[in-house]
Amino acid sequence: MRATLLYGAGDVRVEEVPDPVLREPTDAVVRVVYACVCGSDLWPYGSLAASEHGFRIGHEFLGVVEEVGSEVPGLASGDLVVAPFMWADNACGYCAEGLHPSCRNGGFWGAPGVDGGQGEAVRVPQARGTLVKLPVGEDSALLPSLLTLSDVFPTGHHCATTAGVGPRTSVTVIGDGAVGLSAVLAAARLGAERIILMGRHEDRTDLGRDFGATEVVAERGAEGVARVRSLTGGHGTHAVLECVGTEQALETAFGVARPGGTVSRVGMPQYARLPLDAGAFRHNIRLVGGLAPARAYIEELLPDVLDGVVEPGRIFDRTLGLDEAPDAYRAMADREALKILLRP
Ligand SMILES: [Zn+2]
Numbered sequence: 001m002r003a004t005l006l007y008g009a010g011d012v013r014v015e016e017v018p019d020p021v022l023r024e025p026t027d028a029v030v031r032v033v034y035a036c037v038c039g040s041d042l043w044p045y046g047s048l049a050a051s052e053h054g055f056r057i058g059h060e061f062l063g064v065v066e067e068v069g070s071e072v073p074g075l076a077s078g079d080l081v082v083a084p085f086m087w088a089d090n091a092c093g094y095c096a097e098g099l100h101p102s103c104r105n106g107g108f109w110g111a112p113g114v115d116g117g118q119g120e121a122v123r124v125p126q127a128r129g130t131l132v133k134l135p136v137g138e139d140s141a142l143l144p145s146l147l148t149l150s151d152v153f154p155t156g157h158h159c160a161t162t163a164g165v166g167p168r169t170s171v172t173v174i175g176d177g178a179v180g181l182s183a184v185l186a187a188a189r190l191g192a193e194r195i196i197l198m199g200r201h202e203d204r205t206d207l208g209r210d211f212g213a214t215e216v217v218a219e220r221g222a223e224g225v226a227r228v229r230s231l232t233g234g235h236g237t238h239a240v241l242e243c244v245g246t247e248q249a250l251e252t253a254f255g256v257a258r259p260g261g262t263v264s265r266v267g268m269p270q271y272a273r274l275p276l277d278a279g280a281f282r283h284n285i286r287l288v289g290g291l292a293p294a295r296a297y298i299e300e301l302l303p304d305v306l307d308g309v310v311e312p313g314r315i316f317d318r319t320l321g322l323d324e325a326p327d328a329y330r331a332m333a334d335r336e337a338l339k340i341l342l343r344p
Contacts, residue, residue, distance in 0.1 A: 002344070003119030004325045006041075006057045008050030010333075012326040017056070020115055020123035025069040028127030030081060032063040033138055034147050035118045035342045036316065037328050038085075039177050040268045045329050058118025058342075059085040059109040060150040064138060065131070072127045080138055081131040083117070083124060084294035085109070085151040090129030100293035106130075117150075118325055120344045132298045135306070144313030144341060145305045148182065149298050152339070153312040155266050156182030156243070157301060158292035160190055163239035163264035167191035172228055172236075172256045173213070175243035176204040178315045178339040179266060181211055183241040185310055188212025192239075196231060198224055198252070204338060207314060221248060225255035236261060242289070247271035257285045264289035316341045 003017045020029050035058050044057075065079045075081070088095055088106035095103050105126055110116035115123050124130055134146055156179055165171055171192045173183045176199025187195050188211060197213035198220070199205045205216040217227045229236060236258040242249050245267025253263045254275055266289050276287065304310045319341040320328050331337040 001120040002322055003116060004057050004322070005054035006044060006048060007054040008048050009046055011050065012045065012057075012329045013054065014323050014325050015054075017119070020121050022067055022069045023123065024125065025071040026126055026128065027069045028065055028072050028075060028124045028131065029067040029121060030061070030063040030083070030124055030131070031066050031121045032061045032117070032119060032344050033080070034063075034143055035061040035322075035344070036147060037118070037325070037332055037340050037342065038151060039179060039332075041329070042333050043268060043270065045333060056110040056116030056119070058116040060147060061117035061122060062134070062143060062147045062150065063122070066121070068127065075127060075131060075133065080134045080136065082134055082146055082149050082298065083122070083131055084149075084154070084298065086294070087125050087130040088295055089126045090295060095129070095295075098293050098296040100295045101291040118322070118342055120322065130295065132302070142305065142313070144316045145311055146313070147341070148312040148315065149294070149301060149305065151294055152178045152182040152315065153186070153301060154294035154297040155179050155292040156184070157186040157297050159183045159241045159243060159264045159266040159289055160186040160192075160239070162288040163241060163262045165190045165192050165239050168193050169239050170194040170232065170237040170258070171239045171241060172196045172198060173208075173241045173243060174198045174249050174253055175267065176201050176208060177243065180241075180243035181208050181315055182312055183243050183266070184208045184213050185211040185312055187239070187241065189304065189310055194237070196228055196237065198228070201335065210314070221252065224252055228256040232258070235259075238262070239264065241266070243267050245270050247275065251275045254280050254285060257283070259283040259285070262286045262288055266290070266292060315339045319343055
């Protein structure tokens with residue numbers, strides 16, 4: 001089969017790799033219908049040291065079960081399923097606490113011996129716990145929105161819920177990438193009273209307004225902080241959803257948090273230290289968030305996607321074939337595209 005490999009910064013190749021087969025009785029093999037490129041894939045795409053063998057990449061996919069092992073009850077060949085961005089047994093003590101990224105029997109897609117999601121098929125470890133069956137057909141127009149359940153929509157939801165977003169909450173979302181826009185959608189879905197979106201790409205912030213942002217701030221850094229403060233009578237907002245992962249974004253987050261407020265971070269950290277200074281201390285600002293347990297939220301978010309109450313799939317602005325994966329990475333890295341669907 002064909003799959004995407006990353007050989008180093010800027011070097012994505014689609015190559016022939018061995019077909020996945022069942023190795024453990026808890027495995028399933030899934031034929032991929034849709035995969036996509038994640039903003040977090042762009043970090044290694046921008047910086048990975050060149051290697052001779054390349055790494056399998058991709059962690060968001062939706063597809064049809066082709067084969068199941070003997071210990072995968074509830075799933076059968078032909079089922080349409082979505083996979084969260086990490087595989088997990090959904091049964092251990094950590095999973096029971098909603099800490100699927102810490103699963104004792106889980107791991108990352110593309111790790112040694114594990115397929116990446118950007119390929120024609122995937123061997124799914126711990127398939128019973130990992131995969132969620134979808135009650136629609138392979139030809140459903142909902143598939144792009146359902147694919148967001150693998151990562152960006154639950155990540156935005158995690159950011160909003162850990163920040164305590166609800167009715168009467170004022171929110172600032174930092175970042176107009178796919179996760180930032182998903183965080184806007186999640187905050188609106190949870191009833192946030194006011195959502196200020198910080199981003200400077202107008203086509204993206206327009207979608208953010210459609211998703212529920214009430215105001216947009218294009219300025220960044222100190223200017224952006226001052227703008228949000230002036231919009232909020234000098235106070236800042238109760239919840240700040242940091243969806244970028246840079247030190248500047250986190251500094252901005254603390255800068256716009258109201259006293260007693262909460263900063264939630266879900267951007268992949270590209271910083272070594274936290275800007276938790278005397279200001280954050282004085283004003284009792286909490287820091288929460290982390291890697292989202294996507295699997296923990298899929299059942300909760302699925303009905304609203306199926307009913308069309310939310311359309312998180314609107315973040316996809318382009319669809320390419322699997323062999324065009326190198327172009328997909330280039331277009332997303334150059335900010336020509338927001339998020340790209342890959343169709344094997
Ligand atoms: Zn577990």
